[in-house]
Amino acid sequence: MKAILLTAGEGTRIRPLSASRPKPMLPVADRPLAAHTADAAIDAGADEIVLVVGYEGETVREYFGEEYRGVPVSYAVQEAQTGTADAVDAAREHIDGPFAVLNGDNLYDPAAIDRLFDACPAVCAAEVSDPRNYGVLSTTDGTVTDIVEKPDEPPTNLANAGAYAFPADAREWLEVPASERGEREITDVLTRVIERYAVTPVTLDRWLDVGRPWELLAANEWKVGELERRIDGAVSDAAHLEGRVVVEAGATVEPGVVIEGPVLLRSGATVGPNASVRGATVIGEGVSIGNGVEVKNSVLSRGVSVNHLSAVADSILGRNVNFGAGTTVANRRHDDADVSFTVKGERLSTGRRTFGVVAGDGAKTGINTSLTPGLKLATGTTTAPGETVDRDR
Template sequence: MYGVVLAAGRGTRMRPLTDRRPKPLLPVGDRTLLESVFDTARDVVDEFVVVTGYRGEAIRESIGESYRGLPVHYVEQPEALGTAHAVAQAEPIVDDEFLVLNGDVVVDASLPRALAEADGTAIAATEVEDPRAYGVLSTTSDGALAGIVEKPDDPPTTLANVGCYAFTPEVFAYIDRTPESDRGEYEITTTIDLLLDDGHRIDVAPYEGTWLDVGRPWELLKANELALAELGDGVEGAGTVEDDVHLHGPVVVEEGARVKSGVYVEGPALIREGAEVGPNAYLRGATVVGPNAHVGHSVEVKNSVLMADASVGHLSYVGDSVLGRGVNFGAGTNVANLRHDGEHVRVTVKGDRVDTGRRKLGAIVGDEAKTGINTSLNAGVKLGAGETTAPGETLTRDRSPER
């Protein structure tokens, strides 16, 4: 059985974190989103086919030709023309039953297992309280799929389409027949309608586990919170921990990392290879200090992700934030992560102000951005890749490179 993983999208809602990388390569715990998807499915598939598009070469370089002993093939979707069009790119390789999984969605291993155990074609579904924002499934008396209706005002059930499927190669002929949708794309749900019209049985695979679409920056924070919740109790790892360090809760210090004297850590926390923390720093909440990142003297980092080579040198506070690769915070940079009025933090996504649903959210900082000393970053602000601030500047509006 093949695992076809859709990883071609540009990830514009995740900007600026995707300005210099494809979204499936964003870090979740100690691996990328794409690797997390591989891990959920590797017990039920024999090889992977990754459908790439935006910055696909970076995915090829990162993953290589195999993952934990399973072959990895790559096909390209040169233009974003919908999910059915993306699946169709795998046809030259796939000659047996296959699963379709998303390269930017956090699920657990029970989902691909349920699809693999289905007989032939299947669709994964989960119960939700309010299904009006989803594709909603109706079923026959024996549990097969009867139909899908997209974002209905009056949902027939509370079964939401998870967006993961099991198919046989027969589906490619139906994709060829799939008409273009009103938004100019070829949708796999339309393909499924064609299969139903021809009398094909499609099983509904129930799923009750984690389901998180990592589409926006604060959802990356949530994905990392979920990943770090899986850490074992106590301190693990082969890194160097100096005297007078206090580690509490689940903490992993990977080989090559160093935690210097005076550091206090309240896990869950992951300090990755080559990272350096301290002296006299404070880490708390679900925090990841990425490979070769640096958290310096008298820095507090709370519930945040620092990607590879990021540096928060000294006398700074970073809360509920995501710092991209190679970010450098000047001394005294402070991030606000809470509104004075107690309302949810709002973030601008593709020109619209969006309620994040979070009372606490700090800054989203793109790769290689730098702040001058004593910079203040407002709650929910985005600093684009390669952007800078002046010493003493207060940033209350997003700053992005001209495009």
């Protein structure tokens, strides 16, 4: 079965991290988000991966190439972002039999994707406490009977998880009309399949739709937590590593460093001396962590520098961010309420008691900068030495 992965979207809700690369290519543990989806499809038996690209599509092509894990890779271009059915329709010429459709910005329980492929036609569902913000599936005797988008009164708690295995006939049903939102929806294609076939609901044990920065942090917490301990890099005898810690070849851990897993230290990174790293943290390729720095439960992308005596917690730093010495990230409100974050101009609760800063590529802080909880620093932002920043920039 061919697996069509949707990776064309810009990811405006996760800005500034997507300012120069598509959301499905943001880092989750040791690979891009979309690679986890591709891996699940290949493990389930996909014999070809078709990637639908659009925004910054060359980034996707550079990573996956013409073959990924021994499986051929093809590409289709979605010229305009006009819906998920339109995205799959862009790959029509690659469809010559039953096919799967997976969102490149979702993490799926791999075992469920395996069951999805076997049960074709099928759709993945997740039990959620409040399904009103999802497409909601109705079932009878183990078969899907209906799907309704974002109902005020959901008929069930089964949310559509955006993973489908379609029969070959569905290729001819991709040209659905635009919905009230002005988009061509893949759920309208699913409705046609439901009318003609017995569609199996496949319940996911775990699923994460990564749309906003704190969900990217949660994705890393999931996948870093699954890593097995491996020490291939250079670790000082005077360093202490505890639990699930991965030090890739070419990484360096200096004397006095304490690392409490799960932590991933990627090739070319340097930590210490006397630094502390803990709590589902990714230290990306070529990252430099200086003397006495503390990093907790954060993602530091390629080329980041966090200079001596700084503290970073529950944060995501884009590529080549440079935190001057003594930079401190606050991650908790004084009233202990959930931290909020601005998404497309609206202040939203992250649902997290602790959440720090999201810094776009190339952001820089002056020495002794203080950053307040739930702060956004746009690409290339700078701060002055000794400054306290309590508003997005």
